[in-house]
Every structure is written in structure tokens, then in C-alpha cells.
Amino acid sequence: MSARVLGVRSVEIEMTDPDRAADFFSRVWHLQEIARADGSIYFRGTGRYHHILAIHRAKTVALQRVVFDAANRDAVDRLCQQVRAKAAHCEDPHPLKGPGGGYGFGFTDPDSGNFAVVCDVADHADAGDIKDRHRKIAHVNLNVTNVKASGDFLIEGLGFKLVDESGPLSFFHADCTDHSSIVLGKAAKPTLNHVAFEMPDLDSTMRGAGRMRDNGYPIEWGVGRHGAGNNVFAYFAGPEEFPIECTGEVQQIDDSYVPHGPEYWKWPPGRLDQWGVTPPHTARWKRIQEMVPFTPGAWRL
Numbered sequence: 001m002s003a004r005v006l007g008v009r010s011v012e013i014e015m016t017d018p019d020r021a022a023d024f025f026s027r028v029w030h031l032q033e034i035a036r037a038d039g040s041i042y043f044r045g046t047g048r049y050h051h052i053l054a055i056h057r058a059k060t061v062a063l064q065r066v067v068f069d070a071a072n073r074d075a076v077d078r079l080c081q082q083v084r085a086k087a088a089h090c091e092d093p094h095p096l097k098g099p100g101g102g103y104g105f106g107f108t109d110p111d112s113g114n115f116a117v118v119c120d121v122a123d124h125a126d127a128g129d130i131k132d133r134h135r136k137i138a139h140v141n142l143n144v145t146n147v148k149a150s151g152d153f154l155i156e157g158l159g160f161k162l163v164d165e166s167g168p169l170s171f172f173h174a175d176c177t178d179h180s181s182i183v184l185g186k187a188a189k190p191t192l193n194h195v196a197f198e199m200p201d202l203d204s205t206m207r208g209a210g211r212m213r214d215n216g217y218p219i220e221w222g223v224g225r226h227g228a229g230n231n232v233f234a235y236f237a238g239p240e241e242f243p244i245e246c247t248g249e250v251q252q253i254d255d256s257y258v259p260h261g262p263e264y265w266k267w268p269p270g271r272l273d274q275w276g277v278t279p280p281h282t283a284r285w286k287r288i289q290e291m292v293p294f295t296p297g298a299w300r301l
């Protein structure tokens with residue numbers, strides 16, 4: 001049986017003004033700054049992961065990498081063998097020096113995006129929910145040039161399962177109970193669509209959306225409840241227009257889950273969510289959901 005990642009542990013992003021972004025992510029978005037090192041700033045959610053977001057300084061906004069969690073060193077080593085068989089670039093697993101440490105390796109996907117698999121990070125013992133604070137990354141939605149090729153890479157390299165396909169989007173389930181951790185959609189160029197952060201309950205999700213509006217960040221799409229994944233959503237242009245989603249009540253599944261195709265997930269005309277309340281997304285959201293590229297060549301940890 002192939003080794004499987006447990007989900008998305010963290011995303012590392014690049015911003016032109018990390019201090020300003022840090023103020024947003026702690027004061028408005030409600031993450032907790034946990035470390036600063038070499039000019040980079042690290043944030044935790046309320047879950048166990050040492051950090052779920054790292055902000056590095058750069059000349060333009062970019063997604064540096066998406067980091068997957070693995071159970072232990074044996075799983076990391078096995079995942080490396082699986083990835084290496086399919087990736088253009090894949091380094092050997094090694095001890096990690098950054099905040100939280102750990103053991104892992106970096107690699108590229110078929111679109112030359114940067115990813116990593118890590119374990120043995122100095123995670124937190126206090127991991128209980130706190131209202132109005134995000135637990136973790138719920139999912140990362142990526143625009144890829146070939147959904148079949150990138151999906152096969154997730155399945156054969158990292159042990160994901162394809163759980164649902166709803167029109168433009170394919171949902172990939174990791175070795176956990178969350179419906180999906182990676183979502184793929186087709187685009188002309190590989191970019192980040194958005195990063196979703198998970199609130200512990202419905203009211204926290206809605207208040208998170210309200211807190212954004214209070215602070216001058218209008219809702220670009222939402223609020224509503226998605227079909228696949230059943231999660232409540234509100235989408236925003238964050239600092240430097242970085243596309244982020246505040247989400248909650250993500251569907252929890254097990255091996256008995258029955259995937260569905262695009263016909264099942266089709267909405268009646270004019271409807272965009274289960275409740276029938278969200279208006280269409282804004283032109284700004286359309287623009288920024290295909291705006292952020294991966295940092296070229298940054299695949300080594």
C-alpha cells in the first residue's frame with residue numbers, strides 16, 4: 001500500500017511587506033505569531049501544527065511552497081520514493097533548520113510548483129479549539145495546466161484520493177477525515193487559486209467574515225455553503241491581494257464516502273451555493289484567483 005500524506009501542514013508565501021502582512025494575519029485574520037527568523041514571520045493556528053503560515057520577504061507576492069504533513073520518518077522516506085518516480089526535482093529527506101525543525105524533503109509537481117513533505121516538527125501540545133480563531137489550513141486550491149496530470153501526481157506520489165469533481169474543480173482527500181485538502185482547477189498558467197483557513201464553528205466563520213468587513217476587506221465571494229465539501233465560505237483579497245478563504249463546517253468523511261461527478265454537483269440556474277444566498281464573485285476575485293504564481297525554482301527546503 002502506498003504511503004499517504006496526512007494533509008496540508010502549512011503554506012509559505014512571499015510578500016513585499018511582511019510586517020504589514022503580519023499585522024493583518026494576527027490582528028484581523030486571528031492567527032498567532034509564533035516565530036521570526038531571518039526576516040521571515042511564522043504563524044500558528046489553534047491546531048497542533050507548529051506553524052501553518054510563513055511569510056518571507058520578496059519583490060513580488062508569490063506562493064513559495066505548500067507543505068504536507070507525514071506521520072513519521074518512515075512515511076517521509078516512502079513518500080520520497082513515490083514522488084521521486086514522478087517528479088522532475090526531488091531532494092533527499094534531511095533534518096530541517098527553520099522554526100519547528102523537522103525532517104522532510106522538497107520537490108516539484110508537474111507544473112513546476114514547489115511542495116514539501118515533513119514530519120517530526122516541534123508541534124504544540126495545546127491544540128484545542130478557540131472561538132474566532134482558525135485551526136489550520138483547510139485546503140489549498142491550485143490552478144494547474146493539466147488537472148489529470150497534476151491529479152495523478154497527487155494520487156500516485158502523495159497517496160491522495162479523488163473524492164469529488166464539480167464542474168471546474170477536482171477535490172483530493174488526504175489520509176485524514178477532512179473532505180479534501182487539495183483542490184485543482186484548470187487554467188492557462190499554474191497559479192494559486194486560494195488558501196482556505198478553517199474556523200472551529202459556523203459563528204466563528206461568519207464573525208470572521210464580519211471582522212474582515214469591519215477592517216475594510218469586503219467579501220469578494222460569499223458567504224455561502226459549497227456543494228462538494230459542504231463547507232461555509234467567504235473569500236477575500238488579503239494583504240497584497242493574496243486570495244484567502246475563511247471557511248468552517250468542512251465535511252468529515254471516511255472510506256465509506258461515495259464520490260460524485262459534475263452532474264451531481266450542478267446548481268440550478270442562478271444559484272451558486274447550497275443556501276442560494278451568495279451573489280456571484282466580484283471581478284476583483286476573478287482577477288486575484290489567478291494572480292499568485294509559485295516562486296520559480298524554490299523547491300529545496
Ligand SMILES: [Fe+2]
Pocket residue numbers: 139141194196245
Ligand atoms: Fe476553497
